[in-house]
Amino acid sequence: MMPIGHYLFLSLALFMIGVIGVITRRNVIIVLMSIELILNAVNINLVAFSRVYGDVAGQIFALFIIADAAAEAAVGLGIIIAFFRNRETVFADEMDLLKW
Amino acid sequence: MSPTLQALLTFLQTWWVELLCAVLIVAAVPLVAGYVVLVERKLMADMQARLGPMRVGPHGLLQPIADAVKLLIKEDIIPENADKLVFWLAPVISMTAALTSMGAIAFGPWFQVARDINVGILFVAGVSSLGLFGIVLGGWASNNHYSIIGAIRSTAQLVSYETAAGLALVSGLLLSGTLNMRSIVDAQFKDQAWFLFLTPVAFFTYLVASIAETNRAPFDLPEAESELVAGYMTEYSGFRWALYFLGEYANMIVVASVATTLFLGGWLRPFPNVKWLAWIDAFPSLFLVAIGVYCVLRAGKQPALVQSIFMWGVALLCFGLGLSFALAAPLSFAPLKFMTAGLYGAFWFLLKVGGYIYLFMWLRFTLPRFRFDQLMRLGWHILIPLALVNVIALGVSLILQSEFGWNRWLAILFTLICTLGVALLLLRWNDRHAEAASLTLPPEEVRVEDSYAG
Amino acid sequence: MLDSVIFYFFAGVAILSAGLMVTRRNAIHSAIFLITTLLATAGIFLQLHAEFLFIAQIILYVGGIMVLFIFVIMLVRLDVLVSRIQFRLQKWVAVFVALAVTLEAGVVVVLARRMPGQGLLIRATAGTERLEPNTEKLATGLFTGYLLPFEIASVLLLVAMVGAVVLAKKRNDA
Numbered sequence: 257m258m259p260i261g262h263y264l265f266l267s268l269a270l271f272m273i274g275v276i277g278v279i280t281r282r283n284v285i286i287v288l289m290s291i292e293l294i295l296n297a298v299n300i301n302l303v304a305f306s307r308v309y310g311d312v313a314g315q316i317f318a319l320f321i322i323a324d325a326a327a328e329a330a331v332g333l334g335i336i337i338a339f340f341r342n343r344e345t346v347f348a349d350e351m352d353l354l355k356w
Numbered sequence: 357m358s359p360t361l362q363a364l365l366t367f368l369q370t371w372w373v374e375l376l377c378a379v380l381i382v383a384a385v386p387l388v389a390g391y392v393v394l395v396e397r398k399l400m401a402d403m404q405a406r407l408g409p410m411r412v413g414p415h416g417l418l419q420p421i422a423d424a425v426k427l428l429i430k431e432d433i434i435p436e437n438a439d440k441l442v443f444w445l446a447p448v449i450s451m452t453a454a455l456t457s458m459g460a461i462a463f464g465p466w467f468q469v470a471r472d473i474n475v476g477i478l479f480v481a482g483v484s485s486l487g488l489f490g491i492v493l494g495g496w497a498s499n500n501h502y503s504i505i506g507a508i509r510s511t512a513q514l515v516s517y518e519t520a521a522g523l524a525l526v527s528g529l530l531l532s533g534t535l536n537m538r539s540i541v542d543a544q545f546k547d548q549a550w551f552l553f554l555t556p557v558a559f560f561t562y563l564v565a566s567i568a569e570t571n572r573a574p575f576d577l578p579e580a581e582s583e584l585v586a587g588y589m590t591e592y593s594g595f596r597w598a599l600y601f602l603g604e605y606a607n608m609i610v611v612a613s614v615a616t617t618l619f620l621g622g623w624l625r626p627f628p629n630v631k632w633l634a635w636i637d638a639f640p641s642l643f644l645v646a647i648g649v650y651c652v653l654r655a656g657k658q659p660a661l662v663q664s665i666f667m668w669g670v671a672l673l674c675f676g677l678g679l680s681f682a683l684a685a686p687l688s689f690a691p692l693k694f695m696t697a698g699l700y701g702a703f704w705f706l707l708k709v710g711g712y713i714y715l716f717m718w719l720r721f722t723l724p725r726f727r728f729d730q731l732m733r734l735g736w737h738i739l740i741p742l743a744l745v746n747v748i749a750l751g752v753s754l755i756l757q758s759e760f761g762w763n764r765w766l767a768i769l770f771t772l773i774c775t776l777g778v779a780l781l782l783l784r785w786n787d788r789h790a791e792a793a794s795l796t797l798p799p800e801e802v803r804v805e806d807s808y809a810g
Numbered sequence: 811m812l813d814s815v816i817f818y819f820f821a822g823v824a825i826l827s828a829g830l831m832v833t834r835r836n837a838i839h840s841a842i843f844l845i846t847t848l849l850a851t852a853g854i855f856l857q858l859h860a861e862f863l864f865i866a867q868i869i870l871y872v873g874g875i876m877v878l879f880i881f882v883i884m885l886v887r888l889d890v891l892v893s894r895i896q897f898r899l900q901k902w903v904a905v906f907v908a909l910a911v912t913l914e915a916g917v918v919v920v921l922a923r924r925m926p927g928q929g930l931l932i933r934a935t936a937g938t939e940r941l942e943p944n945t946e947k948l949a950t951g952l953f954t955g956y957l958l959p960f961e962i963a964s965v966l967l968l969v970a971m972v973g974a975v976v977l978a979k980k981r982n983d984a
Contacts, residue, residue, distance in 0.1 A: 258814060262821070268916070270825065270828050270847075272908040272912045273828040273831075276905060277832035289831065292875065313956075320963055323966070323967060326875050326967070329875045330971065331973050333879065334974040336882065337977065
C-alpha cells in the first residue's frame with residue numbers, strides 16, 4: 257500500500273475536478289456526472305482509511321454511498337427528462353422560469 | 357541490475373503461468389469462436405436436412421478461415437456523420453468485455469488466469485455485462501435510425517434479463533456459500549451432486565436468461581435480419597462486424613462456462629465421489645480414439661484424395677491426443693499430477709460447455725422469435741418473480757436442513773413445490789393478461805365501412 | 811514496486827479521464843470518459859484490497875448508472891446541441907478557486923507526513939495470506955452491525971425507483 261497521503265491527494269484531485277464540473281458546465285447532465293465523480297472521490301477516501309485502520313466500516317459506508325448515488329442519479333435523470341419534455345432544453349441558465 | 361529490471365523479472369517469475377493462460381485465451385478464443393460458427397452452420401444444416409458448408413476445405417472445415425480473410429480485406433466503410441471515435445470504440449468494448457471476463461473462469465483445476473479471485477462469479481457476470489456498452493454506443497455512433505432502435509431494444513433486453521440471471525446465480529451461490537469459482541466446484545464435489553439437481557429451477561432460469569443475454573434466438577429480435585436490417589450492427593462491415601460477432605460468440609462461451617461451473621459441476625467427471633465408477637476416467641482417451649477410428653473408417657470412402665489425406669490427418673491427431681491422455685493417467689507422481697488433473701478436468705469442462713452451447717443452437721433452430729413486448733413480459737413478469745421465489749424458498753429449505761434437521765432431498769422437494777406453484781400462478785396470470793396487452797385488435801374494430809354493402 | 815506501478819497507473823487514468831470528462835463538448839464523450847474514470851477508481855479499490863467494492867463499483871456504477879446516463883443523453887438528443895456554448899462565464903474563477911484549494915490541501919497532506927507521530931501507520935496485516943476474506947467481512951458487518959442502514963437503503967432504493975418511474979412516464983392525457 258502506498259502512503260495514505262497519495263490516496264488522499266488522488267481523492268482530493270478528483271473531488272476538485274468534480275467541483276469544477278458542477279460549477280462551470282451549463283449542461284445539466286454533465287453536472288450530474290460531475291456529482292457522481294465527487295461521490296467517487298469520497299469513496300476512495302473512505303476505502304483508503306478503511307484499509308489503514310483495518311475496519312470494514314469504511315467499505316460498508318462506501319457501498320451505501322454507491323447505492324445512494326444510483327438512487328440519486330435515477331431521480332435526477334427523471335427530473336431532467338420531465339423538464340426536457342416541457343422546456344426542450346437541458347442548459348442550466350435557460351431554466352429560469354422562476355427568475356424575476 | 358537496476359531495481360526496475362529486477363522487479364520486472366520477479367513479476368514475470370511469479371506470474372508467468374497466468375500470463376501464459378491469458379495469452380492462450382486471447383489467441384485461441386477468436387479461432388474457437390470462428391469454429392463454433394461453423395459448428396452452428398453444420399448443425400443448422402443437419403436439422404434442416406441439408407449439408408451446410410462443404411466447399412471450402414474438406415467438409416467445409418476451412419470455412420471460418422475463409423470468412424476471416426474475407427472480412428479482413430473488406431473495405432472499411434464509416435458512415436458520413438458518424439462519430440469516428442465512438443464508432444471505432446464500440447466493437448472493441450464488446451470484444452474486450454467478453455475476453456476479460458474469461459480471465460476469471462476456471463477451465464480446469466489449474467487453468468485460470470485470475471487465480472483464486474475471491475469474487476470470481478461476480479467478476480465474470482459483472483464484466484461480461486459491460487459488453488452492452490459496445491452495443492448501445494455502436495448503435496448510437498452509426499447515425500442511423502435502425503441502429504439506434506436496435507441498440508436500445510437490445511440494451512433493454514440485456515438489462516432486463518441480467519437481473520433474472522443474477523438471481524438465478526444467487527440460488528446456486530446459496531448452496532455453495534462462496535463466490536470463488538474453484539470453491540464452488542469443490543462444494544459440488546463435497547455435496548456429491550451437481551447443483552443442477554439441487555436447484556433445477558435456478559438452472560432453467562439461468563438458461564433462458566443467458567439465451568437472452570447473448571442475443572440468441574428466440575430472443576434475437578434486435579439483430580434479426582428480417583426485423584431491423586441488422587439492428588445495431590447495420591453500419592458495421594468488415595473487421596468491425598467480425599469483432600462484434602466474435603464478441604457475441606465469446607460471450608456465449610463465457611455464459612456457458614458460468615453455468616457449467618455453478619450448475620453442472622465444472623471440471624468434475626460424472627459421479628466424482630463414487631469410487632467404483634473411477635473407470636469413467638478412461639472416457640476422454642477412449643472418446644478421442646473412437647473419433648480417430650471413425651475418421652480412419654471414413655477416409656477410404658472420400659471421393660477426393662485431398663479429403664482422404666485430411667481425414668487421415670484428423671485421425672492421427674485424435675489418436676495422438678487420446679494416447680497422450682491415456683499415458684498421462686498413470687503418471688500420478690507429484691510433478692505431473694497437476695497436469696493430469698488439469699487435462700482431464702479441462703476435457704470434462706469443455707464437454708459440458710459444448711453441451712450447453714449445443715442446447716443454445718438447438719433452441720435457435722427450433723423456436724420462433726419472441727416479439728419485443730412478449731420478451732420484456734417474460735423477463736420482468738415471469739422470470740424475475742420465479743427466480744426471487746426460488747432464492748427465498750431455497751434459503752428457507754437450507755435453514756430447515758441445518759436448524760431443524762430435515763433430509764436434504766425433502767427440503768429440495770419443498771423448494772421445488774413452492775417454486776413450481778408460483779410458476780403456475782404466474783403463467784395463469786400471464787395468460788389472462790396477455791390478451792389485454794396483445795397487439796391484435798378485437799374483431800369488432802376491423803369491420804370496414806362500406807356504404808355499398810347491402 | 812508492483813503496488814506503486816498499479817497505483818500510479820490507475821490514479822493517472824482516473825485524473826486524466828476526469829479532466830477530459832468535464833471539458834468535452836459532446837455529452838456521450840463525457841459519459842465514456844466518466845466510464846473510464848469509474849473503472850480506474852474500481853482499480854484503486856482493488857489495489858486497496860477491497861475486492862467486493864471493486865466488483866460492486868463495476869456492476870452498479872459502470873453497468874447500471876452509466877447505462878442510465880447514456881440512455882438519457884440519447885433520449886435528450888444532445889448530440890445536435892454540441893455547437894452551443896458549453897461553459898458558463900465564471901469558469902476561470904472556478905478553476906482558480908479549485909486550484910487554490912487543491913494546493914492548500916496538498917500542502918497540508920505533505921506537511922502532515924513530516925510531523926513526528928502524525929503520519930498514519932498501516933495496521934500490520936499478515937503479509938503471507940494471499941486471500942483476505944473481504945466479502946465475508948463485509949457481509950458480516952452489513953447484516954449484523956449495520957443492518958438498520960441496510961434496510962433504510964433498500965427503502966431508499968424502492969422510493970427512488972418509484973419516483974423515477976413516475977417522473978419519466980409519458981403523460982397519456984385522456
